[in-house]
Amino acid sequence: MSSTRLLVLGVLHEGPRHGYEINQLVTAGSLEQWTDVKAGSVYHALAKLESEGLAETHAEERTGDRLRRIYGITPEGRHALRDLLRKALSAPPHSTTSGFALALRWHTLLDPGEARELVEASSLALESRRAEIAAGRRAKEGLPPLADVLFDNAEAHLAADAKLLADIRRLLAR
Structure with a gap:
């Protein structure tokens, strides 16, 4: 989950987004090939980050029958993002365990x-x-x-x- 958290918080740091938009970034960038981030994990991460106070709903927009929540990062989320960056950048880039x-x-x-x-x-x-x-x-x-x-x-x-x-x-x- 930490890679997904890093991605979602990083994207929200750039500006408010809805889950579908973040999923599109994952898909367009073929992130599943390069990281352990799966497109389907974005919505779960958003809900968890919001429940932890690291992200918040900024607005809701209706598109057809769907209601999309637009999320933004909170100050606590920015702090958590920096912690995740420190952890990720201080670890070896590839694991030797298999x-x-x-x-x-x-x-x-x-x-x-x-x-x-x-x-x-x-x-x-x-x-x-x-x-x-x-x-x-x-x-x-x-x-x-x-x-x-x-x-x-x-x-x-x-x-x-x-x-x-x-x-x-x-x-x-x-």
Whole structure:
């Protein structure tokens, strides 16, 4: 929830918005590919932030049969946003924890052919992800240098993962 909270509070810091508008930002920016923010989590986050006094309803507008609430950030929300920024910027950008490492420990419980097939499927998924990153980078050309270093980092992590999977496939083939 902290990434979603960070996103919602950050967007509200820029100006009042309704949930649909924030969801559109998540979708348009393909944020589910880059963060653990899911479009469906925005409404829940808004309700929770409002109940905690970090966001408030500024207005309501009717569009057809729907009533949209326009939210704004509160002073407490600005303080919480700064705390979330401090926490996020002081943590490593990528985690080294993974269920994959644990699964390798007990891969022998699976049929050897199945373990190889699963690692091969992981390799194919990784190559698909690498293609998505490359396409995302091309689509977002002209972004500030901070975006370029994030793309560089993602590509380096994926290249390292590709090498790891190639090494594992080689070892499982023995």
